[in-house]
Amino acid sequence: MNCILYDHATVTCTPLACTSNRANPTCKGLRTYNSTVFGPTCDALDTVLTGYQLPELQVGDWLVFPNMGAYTAAAGSSFNGFNTAAILTHLAYSKSS
Numbered sequence: 627m628n629c630i631l632y633d634h635a636t637v638t639c640t641p642l643a644c645t646s647n648r649a650n651p652t653c654k655g656l657r658t659y660n661s662t663v664f665g666p667t668c669d670a671l672d673t674v675l676t677g678y679q680l681p682e683l684q685v686g687d688w689l690v691f692p693n694m695g696a697y698t699a700a701a702g703s704s705f706n707g708f709n710t711a712a713i714l715t716h717l718a719y720s721k722s723s
Contacts, residue, residue, distance in 0.1 A: 627674055627694065628701045637674060639663065639689040646684030656681035667706045
């Protein structure tokens with residue numbers, strides 16, 4: 627997500643699945659909270675969103691960040707012991723009707 631740091635991009639996210647919430651696994655209609663989203667590197671530069679409305683999430687829940695672009699994963703590094711080569715990439719697309 628280097629577009630935040632280098633391109634001053636404003637990103638958004640949407641919960642894909644609240645696996646921790648068995649009553650509402652899609653997170654639809656849940657109460658939201660002012661949230662901060664950050665990565666696992668223990669570095670202040672790893673802050674992705676601040677003051678963003680999200681439902682209560684737990685470890686294992688998924689967020690989707692649309693339109694991140696080609697260099698999102700390619701510009702990653704193994705900083706702080708993270709193996710970027712092991713990160714799975716998920717591609718989603720739809721056909722126009």
